[in-house]
Amino acid sequence: MERRFFNPSQPQTMQVAVFLLYANVVIGLLFRTGNQGEFILSAWALIRSPDGLDTARLLGNILAIVFIVGSAACAYLIANEKRIGWKAGVAVAAAPLVASAIIVIIGYPRRTSLVDVIDIGLLFDVALLALLLHTQTRSYEKIWFK
Incomplete structure (x- = not known):
């Protein structure tokens, strides 16, 4: 089986993801x-x-490293049509959104509003999660992924 980093035969939503x-x-x-x-x-x-x-700085750095390594692994596995890659990709895409939600909901060390958290990176994270959960991506994943 051919190994690839990008699969042009996949749907456009999955390619962008x-x-x-x-x-x-x-x-x-x-x-x-x-x-x-x-x-x-x-x-x-x-x-x-x-x-x-x-402790928070150490934990945050560890999570950031896991996020970077996880993103690379998920992209490679999705390009090679592995179902575990898609599932882990959804988790990796949701992690920054969960972190932002924790910041807004708990608001420690100071009260944080939603406007303080929104930036261009958050918009890309929302787009990535939307692309991975898109119906076209889901139907392709259900049919072709192993």
């Missing part, structure tokens, strides 16, 4: 910011301790 997953990897490696701040703030909000910032 694979591209966005690879873009997450490149942005995360180049700028070392691929949702790292959101993960740190959400971890700090869950710890709820002023001196827990170091």
